[in-house]
């Protein structure tokens with residue numbers, strides 16, 4: 001009779017494990033967070049050249065930024081959704097000072113105001129990675145969709161734009177760069193990748209600018 005009890009416990013265990021896996025997959029899918037085996041993360045490494053925030057002569061400290069692995073954590077504005085990216089926080093909360101540079105070569109795919117992203121620019125790299133830079137204070141020059149961009153080119157300056165119905169809203173949160181990395185899986189569905197490990201790899205690839 002013992003073996004029946006064992007079988008029962010085993011079946012219960014199997015049900016729980018499988019149920020959890022299915023549930024977990026479901027949530028990952030809901031949040032657009034499926035990444036890993038079906039994403040070719042090499043394409044990110046092939047195209048990334050520079051850390052997205054340059055050091056600048058505005059500040060002798062070099063305008064250090066801090067960032068944490070907050071990928072997937074909850075965000076409340078505009079309904080519940082996962083944080084699809086990484087926030088690089090300014091050590092000094094001053095908008096319009098930290099230069100934001102393009103991580104990769106590429107082509108401007110999106111430009112202009114977004115309610116959530118503020119002044120943003122989206123650049124598609126040669127291997128098809130979409131780098132999304134949000135909350136800029138201003139753009140370095142006038143960009144248009146289709147413009148060619150070189151890695152290290154200044155895109156604009158870090159700010160706190162966004163989270164407002166009206167274009168130009170600022171002051172809703174501290175100055176920071178929101179960086180998102182998107183790429184398509186083998187079935188052509190857009191997925192997000194966690195920028196954190198790539199930012200860490202780029203730590204030693206910071207540009208430095210001297211402004212008059």
Ligand SMILES: [Zn+2]
Nearest residue numbers: 085086087178
């Ligand atoms: Zn963010």
